[in-house]
Amino acid sequence: MSDLKPPYQSSSNGDLIIRTSEGIEYHVHKFLIANMSPIFADMLPIPQPVAGPEPTKPVVDVTEPMHIWSAILDLCYFQEAAFEDPSGTVETVQALLEAGKKYEMCAVTSRARRALLHPPFLACHPLSVYALACAYQLEDVARRAARETLSLPPVPPFVPGFELISVRTLCHLFDYRKACASAACDALSLARGRIQPWMQESGCWESVRFSCGDRNCPLLRARLDEKVHGIWKTKEYPQALVEYLERLCEKLNGEVRPSLATSPDLLMAFIGSATTACPKCAVKVAGSIVPFSTATECMIERCISGITLEFEPSL
Ligand SMILES: [Zn+2]
Structure with a gap:
């Protein structure tokens, strides 16, 4: 990403303000965000011509923090997103999956999916990736993650993401592991x-x-x-x-x-x-x-x- 300030940080841009949970204002073009999210498209139906010298932009208060919205808007404006960085945390990827679901932003979900499958991330957090994949219905990701968990010790630690899944879902992982070990030993x-x-x-x-x-x-x-x-x-x-x-x-x-x-x-x-x-x-x-x-x-x-x-x- 370039060192230039992203366009949504400049108040001279856009016709909509997205205000993050910290109160940071991002200046966004409605048509871009509406194109990405049917929820926003419904929320912002008609561009309103505003009379007078100082048109005011409507404000949408969102519950997500700025680092989530800057990742979403980077995707919106540049088709790239900071969260592909392998050092990204499980919490960030989860917040993006949640935002993708809430605002029906397929592009965000799909980038988060790629972040989960990014080899260093998957190798580092296979249990969390399994949990997030089950929680957000990413079946292929869950299978890849389950395969990756096989090289962990038999009793896994509690990791971020486990709070999202049921005991049953966790048991499927244990059953898979047992079945793999038993097939190999046979x-x-x-x-x-x-x-x-x-x-x-x-x-x-x-x-x-x-x-x-x-x-x-x-x-x-x-x-x-x-x-x-x-x-x-x-x-x-x-x-x-x-x-x-x-x-x-x-x-x-x-x-x-x-x-x-x-x-x-x-x-x-x-x-x-x-x-x-x-x-x-x-x-x-x-x-x-x-x-x-x-x-x-x-x-x-x-x-x-x-x-x-x-x-x-x-x-
Ligand atoms: Zn001999």
């Missing part, structure tokens, strides 16, 4: 000692289960079943793989974050146990965790994408 589970098809198809499977063939190979192994041409066959896999999957599942019950699959502590634990036991096996087995963990991360991502948040607008 995909990682070796239930009934069985390897899952996606693991076999992960491209690095041959290396994961590589064995030097030595009968006295000291690498700890677990016996698991793998489906070969439709028939279950028992084979041996590094015990470290079973532990990797179990520990990852435990972590996912805290934060539902796909990148946990490639977290250094899990990878190092696997590599450590593979390299110390048998140097001959280590060559292939230790490195196999890198592509396998990447395949695992993709799998978790896919599980989460398959879960749908139940959206229920709160107002």
Whole structure:
């Protein structure tokens, strides 16, 4: 935005005064504000020709403070608005959503929607964005925000915006989180000692289960079943793989974050146990965790994408 004073701050402009809650007067052109808001259009029907040398402008007292009205008028005059600034607060975006609703200003709502989805803002305030999206019926925003909340600790703090939504709406978020964690853990589970098809198809499977063939190979192994041409066959896999999957599942019950699959502590634990036991096996087995963990991360991502948040607008 330029350093020049916006036109609505100059008393020589406009044919209407909008007076903010602090008593600040903005000099506005009726046709511009009426064009933006059907509520104002109804309020200001006919331009009144005023006789005499000093025409007076009608005054509309509004309940919003000046920083909200300057954002609205910036949008009105310049098609830009200060609230796209990522440092904007949740309270400001909420006030704009409220003004957008009250004065039926689609342009304001749409800019506020973009502010909610602005990546730094969303990353910083995912719970507030979820609450505001539910309160103002922005379904796509609510879904994006819910996805973003998965990497938070399981018990969220009370944040601005929660006062706008019902307990039920908040429960939908918890249910979504639980469903995502459980879908991911199901995909990682070796239930009934069985390897899952996606693991076999992960491209690095041959290396994961590589064995030097030595009968006295000291690498700890677990016996698991793998489906070969439709028939279950028992084979041996590094015990470290079973532990990797179990520990990852435990972590996912805290934060539902796909990148946990490639977290250094899990990878190092696997590599450590593979390299110390048998140097001959280590060559292939230790490195196999890198592509396998990447395949695992993709799998978790896919599980989460398959879960749908139940959206229920709160107002
Ligand atoms: Zn070996």
